[in-house]
Amino acid sequence: MSTTQKHIDFHVEAIRKDFPILNREVNGKPLIYFDNAATSQTPQQVIDVIVDYYSNYNANIHRGVHALSQEATDAYEQARIKIQKHFNAKHAHEIIYTSGTTHGINLVANSFSSLLKKGDEVIVSALEHHSNIVPWQMLCERTGATLKVIPMNTDGELILSEFERLLNANTKLVFVNHISNALGTINPIEAIIEKAHAVNAAVLVDGAQSCPHIRPDVQALDVDFYVCSAHKICGPTGVGMLYGKEEWLKKLPPYQGGGEMIAEVSFEKTTYADLPHKFEAGTPNVCGGIAFGAALDYMNAIGFDAIASYENELLEYATNQMLQIDGLKIYGTAKEKTSVISFNVGNIHPYDIGTILDKMGIALRTGHHCAQPIMDFYQIPGTIRASFMFYNTKEEIDTFIAALKKAVMMLS
The missing domain is CATH 3.40.640.10 (Type I PLP-dependent aspartate aminotransferase-like (Major domain))
Structure with a gap:
């Protein structure tokens, strides 16, 4: 997605109300769903x-x-x-x-x-x-x-x-x-x-x-x-x-x-x-x-141009925040990419970080993502993957970043 796009009047809070599952808690924490590349959530209309x-x-x-x-x-x-x-x-x-x-x-x-x-x-x-x-x-x-x-x-x-x-x-x-x-x-x-x-x-x-x-x-x-x-x-x-x-x-x-x-x-x-x-x-x-x-x-009805523009903002926002974490490496830095961030932090196993984040109510994916040749190319066992959709927010990303820093501190 182009980095020059900016969303206009994208009412994410109104959109989030269409998704009942976004109101639930996981382990006593509000659900933050960043596993959209595996499956998206379903609106009430569907x-x-x-x-x-x-x-x-x-x-x-x-x-x-x-x-x-x-x-x-x-x-x-x-x-x-x-x-x-x-x-x-x-x-x-x-x-x-x-x-x-x-x-x-x-x-x-x-x-x-x-x-x-x-x-x-x-x-x-x-x-x-x-x-x-x-x-x-x-x-x-x-x-x-x-x-x-x-x-x-x-x-x-x-x-x-x-x-x-x-x-x-x-x-x-x-x-x-x-x-x-x-x-x-x-x-x-x-x-x-x-x-x-x-x-x-x-x-x-x-x-x-x-x-x-x-x-x-x-x-x-x-x-x-x-x-x-x-x-x-x-x-x-x-x-x-x-x-x-x-x-x-x-x-x-x-x-x-x-x-x-x-x-x-x-x-x-x-x-x-x-x-x-x-x-x-x-x-x-x-x-x-x-x-x-x-x-x-x-x-x-939402519009794919609006979706693409907003998701690109989420991608840029999360990428900039994550790169501030010591030892964090992002895999996949293509000039043209969508709202998926695969990463590892130092020598910490992705599964360990994913497990701690789940305890904090954050759903994302760890492993080779059914793309083992890619992991072999990078000579790693797998990655942590955060993937965003148009119903995610920058506030959720802030919570995710804070939780990720805490997990890294616990495992270091």
Whole structure:
């Protein structure tokens, strides 16, 4: 996010009232929730949609002729259209409901199995979450393709000159996250997509960490696949989306077999349903899909420009305060980053600091953040990660800094 942005009339105290969980205490202290990169909190407006669904029109969808089924189907498909418009997909059927980002990645990886062969190459980046490493390793093991890695520098940025060197006529797929969950680095995905397309490679972008902070335009990006999870965007767990260009989704075989994804079934042969149902086997998370749409409504009502500007202020404020602590080192100092700070203090184990901060009511994450290659690059066991959302405050950061200093003193 640009350091020149300033928020205007961002009423964080009014926004905080929408989140019931922010009123609770942990260990006798007011909750300070700085684990947003793992999952965001859910506003009452989305909770109300979930309660309304189960209270008034809970039913299986698409197959029922009765009123409840039709109401549920309409709400579920209207939510798909909301998702389509939010990401600016060309068609609603390019939006595939999934159980989350990991499901979307695995769907693409498994469907590509029939399209790759020995000698083909797949590229991932050094900044990936395990969910965007392991499925491609499994794909390469099945097909004989080779996995290659875009290296990173000590600031936590990808080395694009090395990416260009890796690209060649054998490159079939490129996979990269939009924002690093471990470091907060915003990757230059526009350039990555353009360079990959120059050698006719398809590109999947993991948007799990970007979608809470920015509003991706998949047509402007010209990306082939984009995945995200609702629970990072003030929605429920267990639901997400895969965007895929229509031509790719038609080309790929189904990932799972079952009900809903078929056109005709006999013991001799099965034909598959049209998009998007071809990739949506079984009874879906109906309530989750509807609530996903409601979460996007909520965040768009606040506005992503306002969210980005305010969160950037939080990032700058916290970074400046933290750098005053002796021995504190921040990992991930990219020029373009979002509101995530990964750090350690001296030789103190991250888990020990995290445990003490929890006793003070402060929730953050410790460990390798499912990004172990990044930790190996820095030769550390893990980090403490504080990640901010638009409902956090500078006052919370002040309390966090005081608690962190106390924890360091106790452990030194």
